Amino acid sequence: MKEGDRYLMSTYARFPLVSKQGKGATVVDVDGNRYLDFVSGIAVDSLGHCDPRLVKAIQKQAAQLLHVSNLYYNLPQIELAKFLVTHSFADKVFFCNSGAEANEAAIKLARKFAKEKRDPSRFEIIAAQGAFHGRTLATVTATGQEKYQKGFDPLLPGFRHVPYGDPEAIEKAVTPQTAAILLEPIQGEGGFGSRRKDISRKSERFATGTAFY
Ligand SMILES: Cc1ncc(COP(=O)(O)O)c(C=O)c1O
Known part of the structure; x- marks a missing residue:
């Protein structure tokens, strides 16, 4: 240590x-x-530690081909994308390395879509107080907790935070500039389904939620 x-x-x-x-x-x-x-x-x-089938699959792939860039296609990438699309709501897949990167991509996609398909003035993202969305500059801005943002300012423009679990507050925050609403179905860092002001109880620190858009 x-x-x-x-x-x-x-x-x-x-x-x-x-x-x-x-x-x-x-x-x-x-x-x-x-x-x-x-x-x-x-x-x-989700399969527990060192699941034998997972270990075998990783060992087999590592011995065959370890890394190629996204400049080229590779079979496992296409097969996994097809599996995910045919077993979920998604139309296409973006593979990335972390939750922060997934949320970063979602923020970029939402802004690009809003600008190109709706109105060029649309860029704002509404997020919740107490939220946790990652540690990149955009996702830490979306994260509704000052302790994660301290020292990194100026943060990105175009993010608004409303109390969690309060649909009226979201409705009020929506403007013609709104591009997307970024929410965890269950707030992990902020406490389960909490509307409490005290959002940093240590006992709830390890509960995680997933961001959706
Ligand atoms: C709800 C939520 N969003 C985003 C993240 C960021 O994920 P990562 O640490 O993989 O960047 C986390 C990580 O704990 C999380 O719990």
Whole structure:
């Protein structure tokens, strides 16, 4: 942990646990302590740790072709996109590396669509107080929590925040400049379905929601 604090940038307040390996819902630290993992990579390890089929698929692909750029097509990318489209509401897929990047793309798409298909003056995004949408400059602006924004100003123009779970507040905030509304169905960082002023209860820090548009 000492070396971690020495060599890693302090972008996260980490808990004092050095994970070494995982199996299913269990994580083992470097001292051999076992934990039941309720965090699950913040809800991304949906198959549990080191699922044998997933490990095999990653090993097989890594031995075959590791990386090509988006300048070219590759078969697994097309196959996965087709699977996702045929099993969801989506028409097309944009692959990216993080939640922040997904939200960044959604903000860009919404602005581009509004400008080109509606009116060039449309660019505003309405988001909720207490929201968490990521740590890039655009998504941290959309995030309705000052603690994440401190030190990064000037933030991007064109974002408004309204109380969470208040449809009337959203209606009032909509103007002819509104391009999109960015909401988590359930606020994780802000507390479950909360309309409370106290939105930073530590016990709720690890609940995650997904942004939709
Ligand atoms: C609701 C929500 N949106 C966006 C993000 C950002 O995702 P990432 O950390 O992968 O950039 C998170 C991450 O916790 C999240 O919980």
